[in-house]
Amino acid sequence: MTKTQTLTRTAMGAVIIALCAWISIPAAVPFTLQTFGIFLVLAVLGARQGSAAVIVYILLGLVGLPVFAGFSGGPGALLGPTGGYIVGFALIGPVCLLADRLPLPELARCLAGNLAGLAVCYSFGTFWFLRVSAMNGSAYSLPAVLGMCVIPFILPDCIKLALALTVGRRLARALRPVGTTC
Structure with a gap:
């Protein structure tokens, strides 16, 4: 694969994640298809290139492009209480590489890599939420944050993972360059 193809696929992966993030049901932590996009990109591009796409996505949001849920972006979106979950997305791919x-x-x-990566993302995001909230004068307990930011998302994220792996594996085969076997 040429460098141009690699860059194009990585950029398209970041765009797919952004499009999925915009599909949202508002809540304290919005229900989005963002995790579906991340799982899909990792399944199609592989853990290494998919991780690069996730990092590009996060950097696009950091510089202010409205790629996060609710068409938000900028440092404030990442430095706020829920920003740790977005940063945690960048940890899913490396965990998949370990798996x-x-x-x-x-x-x-x-499946094991994505589930373990999701658990790491949840852990990082929860720690971040507790820390930022405490710095802003709002003291939440760990059970309260888990009940608000993690538990309601476990089943939907597992369903999104199953769908993304099903679709992603088929897309990966369809996008495989002609003449290759891997």
């Missing part, structure tokens, strides 16, 4: 070393069938490795 690639497991002696499991490919689909099981993908």
